Amino acid sequence: MRIFDIKDLRKLFISIIIILFSYILLGQVIITLITNDYKKELIKHDYEVAGYLYENKVNMAQLPAAFTHNKSIEDYRSGEILLRNAGYDESINNSLIPSVKAFHNKYAVIVFVLSLGIGIIFFTVLLTFAVKYNKTLEKANSDILNFMNGNYKIRLDDNKEGSLSKLFSAINMMGTSLITHITKEKQNKEFLKDTISDISHQLKTPLAALEMYNEIILDEIVDNDVVNSFNLKIKNELERMESLIQNLLKLAKLDAGAIELNKENCNLKGFLENIIMRFQTRAKFESKKVVLNCDNNISLIWDKEWMLESISNIIKNALEHTKSGNEISISCHNTSVAIIIMIKDNGLGIHSEDFHYIFKRFYRSKFSKNTQGVGIGLTLSKSIVEKHGGTIMVESELGKGTTFNLIFSKLTTL
Structure with a gap:
């Protein structure tokens, strides 16, 4: 049952079961003690009767008096010696005394049935409450999920009393x-x-x-x-x-969420080659290289126009922060869970003070020598990638270059 998925309820039921078994066991111990006490009184009575019969040489006419007359201490002691010698004392097994055995069995069954009945009733009431409680929680969970999915009219039932x-x-x-x-x-x-x-x-x-x-x-x-x-x-x-x-x-x-993406299947290598061609003239003029390493069998489902904008901005940023003779390498990695586009340069790198602000719109680093940018390109790139369900991660070392990793999970993009 799903109610036992709730750890606290599971602990409660286990505790109650342990208590019920303990109660049943305690009842049986009490019955055993009562039986032993009954046996003790029965043996004492038999000692007295046996002693009375022995002391008074009772015949059949006097037999009723053996059970009805008061017995003396001497009667008890005589009977105790007589019957103990025959092995009849308090250590005798209950099964050898039919009346004691019947007494024990009768009340042991009564106590067990009574304990079990009370336990079943208690367990049923508790289970009914737990099922009802669990249904309330499941409905609340379902309502909360629907609310999170956009059904803002849903409200939880709070018209009752109680902590819930x-x-x-x-x-x-x-x-x-x-x-x-x-x-x-x-x-x-x-x-x-x-x-x-x-x-x-x-x-x-x-x-x-x-x-x-x-x-x-x-x-x-x-x-x-x-x-x-x-x-x-x-x-x-x-x-x-x-x-x-x-x-x-x-x-x-x-x-504002006013963009409807026109997603289509796209060969990644061909797409990146097309972007690189747009920057070849500039790269050649600035004596820089843009190289691509990507398998031909990798594809992604995305909006070509928007992703063209996003990746172009990152490559443009790399060109702006590299010197003559530097290289920008673009590589693709197809893992079991994601497709990663890596855009790496060996340029100036990002200063530690700027690292956490590079995607902030209009942010301009005081260490940047670029006076042309307005600080919005990377912000736009990040928004576009995230709109496609992807993530951008950046690694950089000052003076050694920067790497942008565009990560697209196969669970959301394929």
Whole structure:
């Protein structure tokens, strides 16, 4: 029975069973003591009768008086000597005295049946209570699981008296508080998403105009190196602004849960080769290498566009924190429980003060020499990986490089 899965109830039933057996055993011991006392009195009476008969040379006419007249101490002693010599004393086995044996058996059975009956009644009442208690707990457990799965209308039955109802009442209060918090958090995320979306859309128009004006200016032949230099800087900053706006909008949608992933089966090696090709020109220009080591038979089910964004941001981060001549290696590992994508570089590494903040949005390290980043790429990568049920783990040693491990459990991704 499932009620015995509850450790405390199991201990309670075991304790009760031990008590009942102890009670039955104690009852049998008491009956034995009572029987021995009865036997002692019976033997004493027989001693007196035997002594009386012996002392008075009783004939058949005097026989009734042997049982009805008071006996003297002399009668007792005479009878004791007579019967002890015949082996009839208190050490004699009860089975040799039919009346004593019948007395013992009768009351031993009575006490045993009475003890067993009381035990069965007590055990039945306790079992009924335990079953009812267990059903209440199982229903509460089922309701709590349904609540956690999104059915926020469920409430535990706290209309009865007792400590269990007090506990259910406290859980209901906690659930109400949690719903309020979830609702408020959802409203905040919706507000954040809408706000960033509105700002992004509002900025797109003037940004597009600025980019158009800048292109017109760049197309004009201006024989002034300073002007040309500033025009190129303006172009770069406009591109950064557009990238930042797009990333903020993506991050806001992820935070608000407004993204529906379009998952499909994807060959991992081909997917990573496609990403690496996007960075080959930059890597060649900066005298860096991006190498891939991945079996052709590994596949994952994910949203290609979003994972392209995530992995690209990590590779871009690696390129930004490596020097000329450094290498970025990407490898795949297919284990029994997970598929791991390892992106490793032999660059600058992460300072110990920055290690716990690298995924914090807009975080900029005071040790970083990169003035171009805005500190949102890794945040976006982490959110995308977690949206797919994966995990990012980072290992780094200052001056020796950094390794990003993207871990996708086969239980949730295959």
